Amino acid sequence: MTIQWFPGHMAKARRQVTEKLKLVDVIFELVDARLPLSSANPMLAEIIHQKKRVIILNKADLADEVRTAEWIDYFAEQGLLAVAVDAQAGKGMHKISRAAELLMKEKFDNWKTKGMKPRAIRAMILGIPNVGKSTLINRLAKKNIARTGNKPGVTKAQQWIKVEKSLELLDTPGILWPKFEDQSVGFKLALTGAIKDDLLQMEDIASFAAEFFRKNYPERLLHYLENDTIPETSLEFLGMIAEKKRLFDRYQDPDYDRAAETFIRDIRTQKLGRITLDDPHESNDGEEQ
Numbered sequence: 077m078t079i080q081w082f083p084g085h086m087a088k089a090r091r092q093v094t095e096k097l098k099l100v101d102v103i104f105e106l107v108d109a110r111l112p113l114s115s116a117n118p119m120l121a122e123i124i125h126q127k128k129r130v131i132i133l134n135k136a137d138l139a140d141e142v143r144t145a146e147w148i149d150y151f152a153e154q155g156l157l158a159v160a161v162d163a164q165a166g167k168g169m170h171k172i173s174r175a176a177e178l179l180m181k182e183k184f185d186n187w188k189t190k191g192m193k194p195r196a197i198r199a200m201i202l203g204i205p206n207v208g209k210s211t212l213i214n215r216l217a218k219k220n221i222a223r224t225g226n227k228p229g230v231t232k233a234q235q236w237i238k239v240e241k242s243l244e245l246l247d248t249p250g251i252l253w254p255k256f257e258d259q260s261v262g263f264k265l266a267l268t269g270a271i272k273d274d275l276l277q278m279e280d281i282a283s284f285a286a287e288f289f290r291k292n293y294p295e296r297l298l299h300y301l302e303n304d305t306i307p308e309t310s311l312e313f314l315g316m317i318a319e320k321k322r323l324f325d326r327y328q329d330p331d332y333d334r335a336a337e338t339f340i341r342d343i344r345t346q347k348l349g350r351i352t353l354d355d356p357h358e359s360n361d362g363e364e365q
């Protein structure tokens with residue numbers, strides 16, 4: 077799903093999330109492990125106020141494992157609990173409820189000392205489109221959706237999914253918008269397929285990607301190009317891919333468009349390996365996410 081976000085959509089999304097917030101103890105903020113900052117919503121901290129949150133780095137199967145560990149440490153330094161999962165394969169699911177329990181422990185212990193009976197933790201998933209919210213909900217739901225008040229003519233009540241004895245999850249996620257102001261964020265989101273391809277020029281995305289690989293994973297790029305040097309300019313770079321993949325136009329000139337598309341597709345299908353596009357060492361500490 078790809079939505080063009082306008083101020084009206086953002087205000088509506090924010091209202092809907094604010095409504096649901098009242099129902100839960102904990103927020104599961106879902107981000108793409110390849111883009112822990114670029115796939116985060118810029119207003120999230122402000123929207124959820126003091127509500128506790130677990131940052132879930134989803135699609136960890138696609139991300140650079142070393143970087144994922146660095147990101148978890150980075151968030152820990154900010155006092156935030158982050159866990160890495162692969163919702164598609166169902167890996168790491170147990171970490172989610174453990175994290176929620178950890179965040180709620182103090183409150184629940186408090187209740188116990190006051191003689192109150194602890195109840196299940198209530199949580200909701202929040203994130204921008206395409207980070208895997210539905211996949212994660214389906215994964216956690218198994219067959220445990222508690223159907224309540226879903227009768228014709230009756231407003232559909234919020235449904236809760238019993239994940240474990242100690243955790244209940246709202247069955248619909250909160251959807252927020254990505255942050256577009258920064259051009260490199262747009263390129264990163266496009267490269268991972270989080271936003272529509274036609275919002276940006278494929279050749280621009282490809283040159284951004286080439287630069288990224290040149291800087292971060294040069295050996296992979298050399299292997300991909302089957303060459304011992306990386307061309308300097310992006311035109312030469314795409315020309316080399318066109319040459320390798322036999323992509324020519326009708327005048328037998330290199331087809332740069334198709335070369336760019338091929339390169340991007342090969343990155344998305346992990347032909348150049350698992351990558352993390354956001355670097356925790358380059359993140360802007362003072363910036364409100």
Ligand code: G4P
Pocket residue numbers: 077134135136137138161162163164165203204205206207208209210211212
């Ligand atoms: P959303 O609700 O947040 O919008 O995201 P959704 O669950 O629809 O997931 C978006 C895409 O990401 C889906 O692929 C989904 O299969 C994929 N995905 C979700 N979680 C993971 C994960 O942990 N690892 C990997 N590798 N992929 C994940 P799609 O392109 O829409 O469909 P398809 O390519 O699976 O057919």
